[in-house]
Amino acid sequence: MSQPRMPVECGVPEIEPYLHPVMKKNYGDWKYHNRPRPGVLRHVANSGDEIWTVRAGTPRQMDVTMIRQLMDICDEFAEGYVRFTSRSNIEYMVSEESKVQPLIDKLTAEGYPIGGTGNSVSMIAHTQGWLHCDIPGTDASGAVKALMDELIYEFEHEEMPNRVKITTSCCQINCGGQGDIAINIQHTKPPKINHDLVANVCERPTVVARCPVAAIRPAMVNGKPSLEVDERKCICCGACFPPCPPMQINDPEHSNFAVWVGGKNSNARSKPTFHKLVASNVPNNPPRWPEVADVVKQILSAYKEDAKDYERIGEWAERIGWGSFFEKTGLPFTKYHIDDWRGARATLNASNHVRF
Numbered sequence: 360m361s362q363p364r365m366p367v368e369c370g371v372p373e374i375e376p377y378l379h380p381v382m383k384k385n386y387g388d389w390k391y392h393n394r395p396r397p398g399v400l401r402h403v404a405n406s407g408d409e410i411w412t413v414r415a416g417t418p419r420q421m422d423v424t425m426i427r428q429l430m431d432i433c434d435e436f437a438e439g440y441v442r443f444t445s446r447s448n449i450e451y452m453v454s455e456e457s458k459v460q461p462l463i464d465k466l467t468a469e470g471y472p473i474g475g476t477g478n479s480v481s482m483i484a485h486t487q488g489w490l491h492c493d494i495p496g497t498d499a500s501g502a503v504k505a506l507m508d509e510l511i512y513e514f515e516h517e518e519m520p521n522r523v524k525i526t527t528s529c530c531q532i533n534c535g536g537q538g539d540i541a542i543n544i545q546h547t548k549p550p551k552i553n554h555d556l557v558a559n560v561c562e563r564p565t566v567v568a569r570c571p572v573a574a575i576r577p578a579m580v581n582g583k584p585s586l587e588v589d590e591r592k593c594i595c596c597g598a599c600f601p602p603c604p605p606m607q608i609n610d611p612e613h614s615n616f617a618v619w620v621g622g623k624n625s626n627a628r629s630k631p632t633f634h635k636l637v638a639s640n641v642p643n644n645p646p647r648w649p650e651v652a653d654v655v656k657q658i659l660s661a662y663k664e665d666a667k668d669y670e671r672i673g674e675w676a677e678r679i680g681w682g683s684f685f686e687k688t689g690l691p692f693t694k695y696h697i698d699d700w701r702g703a704r705a706t707l708n709a710s711n712h713v714r715f
């Protein structure tokens with residue numbers, strides 16, 4: 360009888376056993392690389408060895424059938440080695456140029472687009488949503504799939520002024536959501552408290568400590584220990600909801616999308632930057648989120664038309680000025696774009712204590 364496989368709790372595994380043999384042999388000894396076409400990388404080592412990488416888009420959340428199909432393609436058309444990028448693209452490595460086109464043909468025939476390299480719009484990095492997390496206000500993966508269906512041309516071609524990194528985040532305290540274009544959930548009403556449940560479910564001091572603007576106070580309600588929120592202070596961030604689910608902040612009408620522009624994590628060519636709000640209250644409208652797609656396409660089309668070569672979206676907006684950005688994209692500039700909040704110094708919970 361076969362023995363059950365026991366988990367090995369040792370952190371991130373050693374990379375070496377999973378490297379393609381050509382990569383292992385030439386590790387740290389590469390001469391140059393180029394991109395013969397969108398979605399294909401060619402690395403040449405000082406030894407003269409070459410390795411070809413074919414990058415394909417995936418819908419990110421995959422079932423077992425799809426993963427088996429991708430691995431079967433790897434066994435039949437590649438050389439048994441794959442890796443996933445941080446944007447959920449799958450990459451197949453082959454050591455001979457003659458294997459590249461049959462692999463591309465097979466992936467394309469099965470519906471996996473080839474691209475995501477260079478100055479394309481690569482796959483959108485998104486957070487886990489309902490599959491893994493208990494607090495999302497939307498289905499980030501669904502919004503991503505719907506949007507990439509519309510942007511597939513820009514995934515398959517490298518026609519943008521520079522690379523475009525889009526992110527989404529399904530709550531407002533978010534584990535993602537900083538990119539050239541970021542699509543993040545935005546709550547616009549304070550949490551609604553179910554006072555019957557707070558005493559049973561929540562550790563009240565933890566919840567009070569969690570609020571970044573000190574808007575939560577302990578309170579007795581109907582003879583039971585509960586909490587209350589000072590709604591004049593609350594910035595609707597949703598940070599109280601994870602440790603205290605009875606403080607429900609998700610709302611079908613008042614939890615919408617906001618689109619932010621100009622974030623950059625890398626140090627390449629220019630320093631990292633924070634993004635800025637360009638559209639708020641965009642409807643959270645499943646299953647295709649057409650309003651989100653319209654905003655993103657407006658931004659991309661103006662950027663593609665107007666930016667200089669190698670300008671990232673934020674660099675382009677800074678050069679032309681944010682006034683021109685709104686004119687060129689056609690997005691309305693409203694009072695919600697002005698950050699006039701003056702309470703930070705008095706109320707911001709700026710302690711450096713780590714809180715859980």
Ligand code: SF4
Nearest residue numbers: 486487492495530534
């Ligand atoms: S962004 Fe928020 S809701 Fe979405 S997976 Fe991360 S913590 Fe959960």
Ligand code: SF4
Nearest residue numbers: 570593594596597599
């Ligand atoms: S944690 Fe955020 S949502 Fe909750 S009360 Fe404080 S500011 Fe409002």
